[in-house]
Amino acid sequence: MIPPFFFGSLACLCLAILSGRFPRLWLALVLSGAGCALISAAQVLGDAGNWAWEASFTLGCQTPQFLVDGISALFLVPVSVIGGLSAVYSREYWSDHHHPDSAPRGRSWSAALILGMILVLSLANGLHFLLAWEIFAISAYFLITLDNTAPETRKAGWLYLAASHAGTMILFAFFSAVAARTGSWALGPMRDQAALAPLFWLALCGFGVKAGLFPLHVWLPSAHANAPSHVSALMSAVAIKMGVYGIVRFSAWLPLPPGAGWVVLGLGAMSALLGIAFAMAQNDFKRLLAYCSVENIGIILTGLGLAILAMANGQAAWGRVALCGTLLHVWNHSLFKSLLFLGAGSVLHATGTRDMSRLGGLWRFLPWTASLFALGSAAVSGLPPLNGFVSEWMIYLGLIRAVAAKGPVSGAIVPSVIVLAAAGALALAAFAKAVAIIFLGAPRTRRTAPVQECGWGMRAPMLVLAGLMLWVGLFPAMALGPAAIAATAWNPGWSGNVDIPVFHLGSLHLLLACGLLAAAYVVLRKVSRNGLRDSLTWDCGYAAPTTHMQYTSGSFAGIVTRWFAWILRPARLVRKVRGQFPEKALYLERTPETVLEYCIHPLGRGVGLLAEGAKKMQHGRLHLYILYVFAGVVALGGMAFWGGM
Amino acid sequence: MNEILNLLTGLAVGLNLLALGTSRLRLLIRAVAAQGVLLGLLPLLLEHGAMDWQLVFITIATVAGKGFIIPTLLHRAMRTANIARELEPFIGYISSLLLGAAATIAAVVIAQHLPLFPEHVGSLLVPGAIALILTGFILLIGRTKAISQVCGYLILENGIYLFGLLLIHATPMLVEFGILLDVTVGIFIIGIIVDRIQRAFDSLDTRKLTALHE
Amino acid sequence: MEVLDILARLLVWLVLAPLLPGIINKVKAWVACRQGPPVLQLYFDLARLWSKGVVMSTMASPGFLIAPAVAWVAVVAAAMLMPLGRAGCIFSFDGDVLLLVYLLALARFSTAWGAMETGSAFEGMGAAREVSFAVLAEIGIITAILTLALESGSISLASMFTPPPGPGAALLAVGLFIILLAENCRVPFDDPNTHLELTMIHEVMVLDHSGPPFALILHGAAVKMMLFSALLVQAVLPLAHMPLGLSLAAMAGGIVLVVVAVGLVESLTARLAFRRVPLLLTIGFLFCLFPLLLTWMEGVL
Structure with a gap:
């Protein structure tokens, strides 16, 4: 009973991408797509067991293969539930009335995002997995930058795109290495091939970027903060789970290198x-x-x-x-x-x-x-x-x-x-x-x-x-x-009853x-029987409280922020009360994204400097370009010659 | 016998944490003194009943030296320098406490992986010695006042002494005496230097001793 | 039968708990050579508060009245999970000890909520300090639980209190006592006698409460005190191996002893400077950590 629902959900979502201009139709399509996906996941999690399907045609020289097992189905549930609910929410939150330009665009991209995630969860072919992963990553980018007038949002979008592609690059390396060593792009349990074990580290890094694991999380705060809230909900609740899915999935399929458990445990605790x-x-x-x-x-x-x-x-x-x-x-x-x-x-x-x-x-x-x-x-x-x-x-x-x-x-x-x-x-x-x-x-x-x-x-x-x-x-x-x-x-x-006194x-x-x-x-x-009387906040009898005396978010967090100052590195701007007629006092505190500002940015500047140096080689003189080509050919020839010997 | 030994060593390790957690120099010196007395008593317990005069003598000398003479010298140096507290350590008190706890745990783990004699396996001597040495280093690295650093040095020395106890049958008493004498003289000299530093620079902050003056 | 058992325990916790603050005050008065308030003073206070009206800040939402009730239920539920010596628990399952810890967290969350309702600087300060210092206290409690779990090989409250006598138990007792003082807002962390100091934590959070909600807060604090004393006594004394009567008597005696110790600490020491509170809590954590190390060493050797 799974195929009709599953393919129905894919079809509904494809149609929803096209129907971004018609809000009601779009909502109906997204909801029915999400519902169908939920039903197929529920069947797998119920008693239907795994569902696998192989196409009779090829796409990019590969046969599309679908596999929905317990893990995929478990992740499919939040994708469909949160996807459907955020679609409902966006109708009022990002309405056509207030956002006439971006609302239709947002609807199409969010349908694409949900479709991409469902495909990521169900495809069992490395090449198609990467394609679905790209659909998912790109549509998330367009959703984050839905409100593209704010420079902050554009910056957050670029950061997301860069980080996401860095992760995708690692995943490309990972999937091609797997394909090269197993001889096929088809994915499945590979526990018995011990040579694949080191590739787990590649998967951990590549999926870790998307999951927002601690040192790789640099894109996450600004992207989630600047995206429209229904998108943030979808990103934070479901999209980063695709990274988790990858790690869970490939820790189940790949042979694991010794120490993998400790590394994952340690990274998790640190995060x-x-x-x-x-x-x-x-x-x-x-x-x-x-x-x-x-x-x-x-x-x-x-x-x-x-x-x-x-x-x-x-x-x-x-x-x-x-x-x-x-x-x-x-x-x-x-x-x-x-x-x-x-x-x-x-x-x-x-x-x-x-x-x-x-x-x-x-x-x-x-x-x-x-x-x-x-x-x-x-x-x-x-x-x-x-x-x-x-x-x-x-x-x-x-x-x-x-x-x-x-x-x-x-x-x-x-x-x-x-x-x-x-x-x-x-x-x-x-x-x-x-x-x-x-x-x-x-x-x-x-x-x-x-x-x-x-x-x-x-x-x-x-x-x-x-x-x-x-x-x-x-x-x-x-x-x-x-x-x-x-x-x-x-x-x-691990089957049979679980020993949890749940x-x-x-x-x-x-x-x-x-x-x-x-x-x-x-x-x-x-209280209502004894009598309730309203009055000012007593506050030990302080007579003239103002709202500015309340604890603020910075003061509430002050103690903890001081404990973690070694990593948070808060930047403070303080002007104290001084003199007989003091100027206005000031206390500003900002917590930077430490990893981004103290590790990635200096690295980026270094790369920029290198590129600046490399630019000198591009001067427009044709004869020197020919010299480069000649030098390159000689070097390659040399490599081939000595490498051959 | 082994249990009392372990108890004394455990107490000495506990005193480490006291030394790491306090900002009062007086308390720090007392902790180091108490540690010295505790460790000084150990040789009596290690020799199962065989009481020779050498052993008694070294015990008395160690206890007197570490428990009374050296602390008195340090107290005097503290008074002449007129300081009572370590105010701005490099490594804060909570961090040094946590580091000390981590060092103790590390000591236990390391000791379990060392190839020890079977008679030392159950005892706390080896982990205690390693913990003392590590704590000494934490104090030496993390504190800025010369007197706290001296205390760190003393704890380090206590650790080495504890290691020496493992070899009590092999080490001649003379070596022990030599070490003890060296340490006492060293503290004596440091006491004088502390006084001189205080007079010359008006501070005991070793961070300020980075430039040479004539 | 089971219903009777539950009711009896509930009665023990609810009725006996307000004795403890009375005993503390008596001890303090005795040390200061005063007569002091009667031991039953808190009962009178509770009865009076329960029948009084409530003054509520204009800024506060109905949550201001509900928060103390939530905190009270959470603390009492945590108390009901606690075994009573040989008499054991009513419900017990693997991992109930974590439920206990998180029920106390629920109480903390709602107390902080109630404090923030009034928009006062004092109460905001108290809430901020409470939730921040609780991080250290919670680390200590979890470490103590790990120690007990490692000693007994079990993680259910019914069977995890089998402490072997020795230095480990003594260390754990000191550690848990420090945590008890912090979690119950006693000297040297906090001073339950004054509301007006800038170094206050808990008392300042409940400044604006009055009437029945305030009665619930006071009663909940007494139950929490008894809960922590019971935890401390059982973590140190092997009560589960004694005969029923003796174990209950030992438990009662132990709780009174702990409370007297609290009173003595309160009379003989001053409150810590605010910035030294984390240091003492860290020391408490280490006192819980070292028995863990000792047990682990014994397990490995």
Whole structure:
């Protein structure tokens, strides 16, 4: 039953690309495409097993091959869900009324993006995989630069394009090396060919760029912050997962070099800690969310690294738990991160600024957005009874079981547990900050235009996401099934029942949720009976508070920013109060993207200088050009001659 | 016997962390002194019952030297230089504590991979010695005041001494005495130098000692 | 039967917890040669607050009233997960200890939320400090959990408290005691007696609360104190191997001992300078880390 749905979804999305000018038709096509993709994924994750299909024609001298197994299907689910919901959201958020030029363009490209991702997930031929990867990467570029009037956006787009192509170049090398060594472009399990093992490092780098793994994440914050919010949601929740998919997929198919588990685990832990440290220091709430994606990718890779270690050591007991947690976290992160980005979009839509220091007190005007954003923040901080906790708990469970097993690896896993704990607590700090500075307290600047809550077109997708989050949080046993199927697809040796007491956790979550609701009800009732009186904030009796005295995003993060100053390198501009008639005091702090500004930019400048030097050879004198050609021919001849001997 | 030995070594390693975490020079000196006394008692425990006068004498000399004479000299140097705190270390206190903990863990891991005599495998002597040496280096590198650096040097020396205990049967007592004497004289001289530096430059900050003056 | 068990435990936690702050205050008064407030003072305070009206800041949303309730439920739920010596737990499964840690995180999140509702600089400061220092405290707790897991080979609260006596247990006790002081906002991290100092953390977050929500905050703090004391006692004493009566008695005695120690620390030391708080928390973390190292060494040798 899979082929009609799957090809139907491809066809719908192809038509949707063409119908960008007709919003209703486009929406119907995208939704039905996403729905069909979801149904085919659900069938694979249900009981239909793998689905493979080979065309009878060739494309670029290769036969197109499709393969949807547990792993692809698991990643197909967020692609279709978030893709469909962001399409609904964009109708109001990026409407034809406000963006007559770019809205049709955006619709076509976002259909292309979803199509590209579905193809990436389902193609099992290296050459076609690369083609789909390019469609996906390019359409993401056009979506990021949808609002191409702002120079910042254009810059972010270029950075994304450069980084993405650097990654693609590595992937080209990877796929051609695989094809050269196996003799065919067809992809599949290659565990038995030990010579392929070193290629895993190429895959890790190439897919790591797209996933936003820590030192390779340089493009991610600016791209996600400057893109329109429905695009950011799609990028952050799903597009970077394509990188994760690549790493998961090829760690399942390739033979793994020794130490691969440790490297993935270490990179993951580093990403988690540093990603969230950078998030804490941001003043721009969309950049904060973007860095938090770096953290979550880190958590995912920590779990994957543990699973690889477990497989190398033959320890299903903790490897499988960690892998299920990892795969479930892929879902969970897509759910809460897209909810948060859509909420951020609603704030941006209403206020027009991404700077948290200008916001505050928005709960009064945006009650829906505020409560949904708060729910998403609680989930991303891993708080029970929401979905983020379920998957983080499973990853922790794997890690601590590995430590408690007293095996050869137990001691070395300890640091990653401690790092994850720190990252978890920092995530709570960062999101307590975000939600409190944006929505609570009093407005920090006077607003000229009235602030309006978003309409149902934007609210409904967020509500659906919140419902899905609650579903995973309260009934985790139901969400574990698909993750376990994908885990079995990753390592066929791990089958049968998973030893995770997820049912207990789910029932406790339900109890807790009931307890929370009951307590809130009792308190509100009791308070209204006892009498409620409004007054100024007491604040120890301070008589004339102004809104400027509130803690700002910078001051809230100050302590943590100081701990991480060695990597954050915040740039400060301070003018203190001085003299009898002091000038206005000033304190500005900006956290640069350290890796970009201290590593990549100097490197770029170096390349620029080299190119500057090479330019001298291009002077327009023909006879010298002929000399170059002659020298080249002589050199090649020499190489051939001595190489031949 | 082995348990008391391990306990004393463990306490000495704990004192390392105290030395790394404190900004008060007085406390730092006391920590080093206490460490010296603890380590000085070890030879008595290592010789199972065989109490010869040499051993007793070296124990008394070590305890007296490391626990009382050297700290007194350092206290005096501190008083003459009129400083009580290390204010701006190169490596902050939290970082040096964490580094110290990492060094201790590294010491344990390294000790497990060393080809040791079977009688030393269960004991903390080797990891303790490595941890002391590493801690000494952290203090020497991370602190700016001359007196803290001297303390770092003393901890380093304690580590070497602990290593020496492994070879207690092979090392002649004379060598031990020579080391102890050297160290005492060294501290004595440093005490005088500290005083001179303080008078000449009005500061004990070794960062400022990068240019030569006549 | 099970329902009765749950109710009995709930009653023990809810009714006995407010005794602990009373004992602390008595100890402090005794050291200072004062008479001090009665041990049951907190019960009177709670009853009074529960029947009072609420003054709410004009800036605050209804979340300001709900946040204390959320925090209270989270803390009580965490307490219900905690085993009571030989009597064990009611629900227990692999990894419930992580649920406990994250329930405390939920309480922290909602307390910080409540503080930020008022838009006051004081309360913002308290919230910022609470969430930042909690990072270090949480590292310490997770390390202690790892130690216990490595000692017992289990990660469920019902079976992970089997501490072997020795220097490791002593170190862990010190580490957990430091974390207890930090998490429960006692001297030397915080001073529960004053609201008006710039070095405050927790007390300053609840400045604007009043009436029933404030009663929940005070009661939740007492339950949290008891929770951490119970954790400390069980992480150090092998209560699970004693007979039921003895283990419960030992647990009660241990909790009182911990609380008395808190009172003594409070009477005899001054609050730390604010910038030295991370240093002490790091020391607490190291005290939890070294028993881990010791256990690991024993496992390898």
